[in-house]
Amino acid sequence: MLHDAGLFLALVNPAIASLLALCFLFAWHHERTRPHLLQLGACYLLAAAAIGLQIAWPPRAGGGTATVAGALYLGSAVLMLRGMLARIGARPDRCAAVALPLALFGMVAWFDLAHPSLVARICILNVGVALILLTGVASLARLRTGRTVDRVLFWVYLVFTLQFLPRTLLALAPAAAHDAIVLPPAACWLWLQATLALLLLALGLALLAATAQDVIDDLRHERDTDPLTQLHSRRSLEALAARQIPPRPGESLSMLLCDLDFFKFINDNYGHSAGDAVLAQVGRVIAAGIRRRDIAARLGGEEFVVLLPDTPHEAALQLAGRLRETLEQTSMEALPGMRNVTASFGVATLRPGEDLEALLMRADHVLYAAKSNGRNCVEWEREAGLPALA
Template sequence: MLHDAGHFLALVNPAIALLLSLCFLLVWNHERARHYLLQVGACYLLYAIAIGLQIIWPPRNGGGNATVTGAFYLGSGVLLLRGMLARIGARSDRCTVVALPLILFGMLAWFDLVQPNLVARIYILNVGIALILLLGIAPLARLRTGRTVDRVLFWVFLVFALQFLPRTVLTLAPVGAHDAAVLTRTAYWLWLQATLALMLLTLALTLLAATAQDVIDRLRHERDTDPLTQLHTRRSLEALAAHHIPPRPGEKLSVLLCDLDFFKFINDNYGHSAGDAVLTQVGRIIAAGIRRRDIAARLGGEEFVVLLPDTPHDAALQLAERLRQTLEQTSIDVLPGMHTVTASFGVATLRPGEDLEALLMRADNVLYVAKNNGRNCVEWEREAGLPALA
């Protein structure tokens, strides 16, 4: 049992780090695809070991303590950077995660074992970790244009990296800073460790919040995305349409309904796996042929819909015809003997006071006419002999 109250209080720091490490490892165990959580968990574990060693194994010049703890600190910084970069799909620079830490470790060992110098070690360790983390700021800058939690995470990480620079000067401020054994027993050193623990806690909580948002966004995406075509589901379409209906004054909103021709024949003669492959390819064709603001969805079976904000009927007709031609000219490898599939299209434009359901019903009526007219064609209300727009 530790009788030194200062040492007892100092153990709170590694205890917090161990707890945070456990949190990251538990989250990673649930979300195995997010490997960055394992790296960040290991980062906090190494930090806990490093600070724990400093407390229970007081450093002394030439004793090798600083070399060992310095290795753990440097490894912690490298793992933190790798975890942050891995979360956004960026690769770690080999110089940053291998060469630079090795150089810093060699310098620490020199000023510990060969030419003991506490001041030099403090500069090397603090400035070195700051440099390692700051070298990742450029790729991490993309977080500034992301969600609120990502923007907060970027600035917390930047402040965390920068605080190692003034920390160097603050560590050397007390009179006993040139004696490692004396420094680690002062209340001032405990204050420095407490502030570092607070920064680590803030960074960890922000990163866990960002991870929670990632999971929520993934679940929302799975709910709102058709697994075969990667287009929106009907539920997602209705939610997004609420932002466009009614349209702004002076704007027109159109919709095109698409139904694959003879799809039952494909399923019956080539199998449902071939039918799924056809739906997947049709989804790609539709997604590639529309604008970013257009909303494409699979309503079910072989029926697709594209909601076209700020689009009059003539532009909607042109888009439907382009999609029809692209589909007709695209070879489908899973259909030997057929090679291609065709589709029928119905186009309608929103009327004043109308909702999405009514608009889709009118488009479905027009699509029915296209089917009766021989399929593989585009129909609009006027052409179909249905009530024309005012």
């Protein structure tokens, strides 16, 4: 009975690895901008080939099969490391990706072809794979503070990596008495096969879930981001403003509305491509001049808005003045001869009971006053009895 269960579990592992490999390759086929999916697919393919090779052609002393299987296992570990790091925009060092796997492969080949020893090969492969995967833990640690799916992925990866160490000890007991790769159908060997199957599946599912979340987040970012300026879109502004309005007791919420002066002149005389370049540069200036919690968006055309949580009217006026001066002094790369642009600003502060649309309407009226007063200036609601700070 143990033999049948062991054979079943041994066959399940390459089947799981092959299925996950196909899932990753299918995902990569539809998401070519994510090359780490190809690396992960290749990783699981090599793992399936290594396990299948050991089942179909059990290695014998000096036969070379263990060397080939060892190369497949080490290659799978390197691809797993590279795929995990590539997903977060990091790279493995050359020691982990090249030198260490080559050294481990040389030792496996030595203890297969020159001085056959199953015990040595088990130690080298299990500890070696763990060492390769552990070199990425420091870089992957940033996942612990990310989304839920990233935190789960990090811990599953860490458990998968560390299990190779106790696995070595459990595998050595029967291996010491039987110098063959196919160990006797003992309870510990069944446990090794079962845990490997579960961890292969858990890691693969965690990676696929993280990939699905990546795609969803990218689609959400594309929906909520203005492609030209990389600021928020109006839809995103409305969604984020709903979390800020009404503000918490004792806090003020202000808004800056900004409109570029004589932008039609730029489009008519320099072309729409130059106008787009100007808008993109203005977006960068605004993004660089505000706090991380502030919400900058492009409303359309040459009009921008900045929502300022926990910001009283006076502070909003000061920020508008700084942005106006920065824009006036910024050299526009797309405008030879003209070199710079100016903008008019309207500042308004949320009143009790108002929503985003009401605040936008009042800020727009103030902005119109700035346009009427000669442009390149900051206007505010004077009827509120506030001092002129800009």
